[in-house]
Amino acid sequence: MVQEKLLQIYQLMFEHFGDRHWWPAQTKEEVVIGAILVQNVSWSNTEKAIEKLRQQDLLSFAALHRAPLDEIEPCVVSTRFYKTKAKKLKAFSDFLDANYKGDLEAFLRQPVPQLREQLLNIYGIGPETADDIVLYAGGQLSFVIDAYTQRILARLGITQEQAGYEELRTWFMENLPADVALFNQYHALLDAVGHHYCSPKNPSCTPCPLAPLCQYAQQNHSFTQS
Ligand code: SF4
Structure with a gap:
C-alpha cells in the first residue's frame, strides 16, 4: 500500500520532469567533492x-591532500562558509x-553500513x-533525505x-524496491519538486505534478485528491 503510493508519486514526478541525470559529474571524486561543497548552498x-x-x-583528492588550505580556499569562495568547506575537503x-x-x-566498495559509519566519522x-x-559516488543503496523531501512528504500527508x-x-528504504537507479532518480525528482514548486511559503501547487495526491494542495486550493 505504502509502496504503491510511493511509486505513484514517483511516476507523477517522472512524467513531469523526466530523467534528471543526477549527479552531474565527470568522476566519482567530483561527486564527493560536489556533495561536500553543496552543503547549504545552491x-x-x-x-x-x-x-x-x-x-x-x-x-x-590526491591534489587536495597535497595542497595547503590557502590554495584551496580561493577556489571555493562561491560556496558559503568557504574556509570551513576547504577544511572539509x-x-x-x-x-x-x-x-x-x-x-x-x-573506500566506496565497502558494505553500506561500514561505509556510512566511516563517512559519518569524517569531519x-x-x-x-x-x-x-x-548512492551517487558509490552506486550503493542508501536513500538521501533533505529539507525538500521532509517538506514534500509532510505536505502530501504521508x-x-x-x-x-x-x-x-x-x-x-523499507517501502521502496531495493533499486539503486530508482533511489537515484527518486531523490533527484523530489529535489526538482522542492526547487521549482514546493517552497517553504506559498508553494506553487497549480503546476506541481504532485497536486492530485497532495493533502496541502487539497486543503489550500481546489484540488481533488486521488
Ligand atoms: S502540491 Fe503544493 S504543497 Fe503539494 S507537493 Fe506540490 S507544491 Fe508542495
Whole structure:
C-alpha cells in the first residue's frame, strides 16, 4: 500500500520532469567533492567552485591532500562558509590518504553500513552528504533525505513534519524496491519538486505534478485528491 503510493508519486514526478541525470559529474571524486561543497548552498554556486578547482588542478583528492588550505580556499569562495568547506575537503582527502592510500574506489566498495559509519566519522560529513556519497559516488543503496523531501512528504500527508532524518531514510528504504537507479532518480525528482514548486511559503501547487495526491494542495486550493 505504502509502496504503491510511493511509486505513484514517483511516476507523477517522472512524467513531469523526466530523467534528471543526477549527479552531474565527470568522476566519482567530483561527486564527493560536489556533495561536500553543496552543503547549504545552491548547485550553481557549487558548480563555480568545482570549475575553479578544475582550473587549478585541484579536482582530485590526491591534489587536495597535497595542497595547503590557502590554495584551496580561493577556489571555493562561491560556496558559503568557504574556509570551513576547504577544511572539509582537506579532511576527506587526509582520511582517504591515511586509511585507503588515496584509493576512493576501495573506500566506496565497502558494505553500506561500514561505509556510512566511516563517512559519518569524517569531519564535515553529515547524514545527507554521507548518503549522497554512498548512492551517487558509490552506486550503493542508501536513500538521501533533505529539507525538500521532509517538506514534500509532510505536505502530501504521508509523514509527520517533524520526522527526523534517520526515521525518514529507514521508511523510504523499507517501502521502496531495493533499486539503486530508482533511489537515484527518486531523490533527484523530489529535489526538482522542492526547487521549482514546493517552497517553504506559498508553494506553487497549480503546476506541481504532485497536486492530485497532495493533502496541502487539497486543503489550500481546489484540488481533488486521488
Ligand atoms: S502540491 Fe503544493 S504543497 Fe503539494 S507537493 Fe506540490 S507544491 Fe508542495
